[in-house]
Amino acid sequence: MAKRQVVFGMLGTQLDAGSGPGRWQKWRPTVALGMHEDFVPDRVELLLDERRFGKLAAQVREDLALTAPEMAVHVHDTYMADPWEFEGVYACLHDFLAGYPFQPDEEDYYIHITTGTHVSQICWFLLAESRHFPGRLLQTSPPRKQNAGAAGTYAVIDLDLSRYDHIAQRFARQQLLDRDLLKGGIATRNGAFNRMIEQIETVATRSRAPMLLMGPTGAGKSQLAKRVFALKKLKHQLPGRFVEVNCATLRGDGAMSTLFGHTKGAYTGASADRAGLLRSADKGLLFLDEIGELGQDEQAMLLRALEEKRFLPVGSDREVESDFQLIAGTNRDLQAAVRQGRFREDLLARLNLWTYALPGLAQRSEDIEPNLEFELERWSREQHERVRFNVEARTRYLAFATSAEATWRGNFRDLGASLMRLATLATAGRIQIEGVEEEITRLRAQWHDGTTASPLDALLGEAVNGLDRFDRVQLEDVVRVCARSASLSAAGRELFAVSRAQRASTNDADRLRKYLAKFGLDWEQVRGAARAVDTA
Known part of the structure; x- marks a missing residue:
């Protein structure tokens, strides 16, 4: 009918x-x-x-x-x-x-x-x-x-736009362009990172809620925040400015004034009114990097500003307004900071709606190659001089850069600095194998300065480079447990705490001994070398 x-x-x-x-x-x-x-x-x-x-x-x-x-x-x-x-x-x-x-x-x-x-x-x-x-x-x-x-x-x-194939295709193409913008034009290959970018693109265009970017220093939190702003600006969602501050640089009385502004005469040296960063970000985006470093008073003020879009400048009895969007960045565990009483639980709850953990460069080894090309291209544009690797030098550099030995402690900052050095020292626009070997030596010295050295370096020497990354990470953790344990049995009990409960009979010491023997190691060797590194 x-x-x-x-x-x-x-x-x-x-x-x-x-x-x-x-x-x-x-x-x-x-x-x-x-x-x-x-x-x-x-x-x-x-x-x-x-x-x-x-x-x-x-x-x-x-x-x-x-x-x-x-x-x-x-x-x-x-x-x-x-x-x-x-x-x-x-x-x-x-x-x-x-x-x-x-x-x-x-x-x-x-x-x-x-x-x-x-x-x-x-x-x-x-x-x-x-x-x-x-x-x-x-x-x-x-x-x-x-x-x-x-x-x-x-x-x-x-x-129902899904009924219109050409429109749907145009939307799909635009989504790809938006995600490309968030990745800075770099053809990243890491699946988890690309999925995260896809969701950030959706959230950035549909939500005004705060966003929390977590990850180690140099992982790209600031750059990603700038790209989110650029995307929102492109879609006419934010007429205001991008305002950025590293909260670790805010200290004492100046912290409150920097963020929330002050009135003339509010304190000694306040010779004129100051708007503050929150008001400067009105109708725009405020990026608070290292938000875990904010003091308790600043945290309380920020929470109110987020919830009500109103706050009191220092020395004023009249509230001001600012309708800003917030992205916060941190390399700290904010949940642990809450438990320690150093970060407000209600502020974390407000920030924690959209939380993204940016992996370090060492966890994105497949993205090193496209980032290498991107950084060299950028250097060439800025210096108006084309620089390229020769085949042997490029193969050697990538082999080292993607190995377990390359810790990339400074993440993309380390990579950018490394390639800048290589490009600057290149002869006739070509990076040669000699330059790469010199740079690898420099990076090794930079990363193994005694503060973060792996106990495997002392135990295995050059043989450590022959380990698969999976084995290296697992063995390193085993060695560190051995270093702090009083006996082989105690180390075994800690390492096999879950699986031992599922076995009819257990001999944790024997299991650990056999595991170490696979790598040509014994208990005394491991214990001595690991403790030496940890106390260095």
């Missing part, structure tokens, strides 16, 4: 007007709904202010009865104080639809957007696009030549 066709529309107080015989020579959009041969609604739901336009509505109903006798016309008395005031019109139409008994299994619905003010047409569109109205748009147009009884033309517009 075919569904009933139902059209909703506003009475056209100008276009539908006419009372004498000459009205039939004029195209009237609501009356024309009953004149199409291939589309005649079963019912029209007509919205109007009956007190002002009841007579016109009666004439339109009478004419529809002549053009389409089987079509029902229901009139809804709809009062709008100002049909050009957006908020009032939207609320009126929204409330009407909320109370209407839709039956989508039995009826198809259309909104006739030809009549009504431009404001009401926009509101109808928004209500259909957001699915508050479960139907499509109906646009009618007059005939090219006015003549008696002309119905004109009509078009049905479905706002």
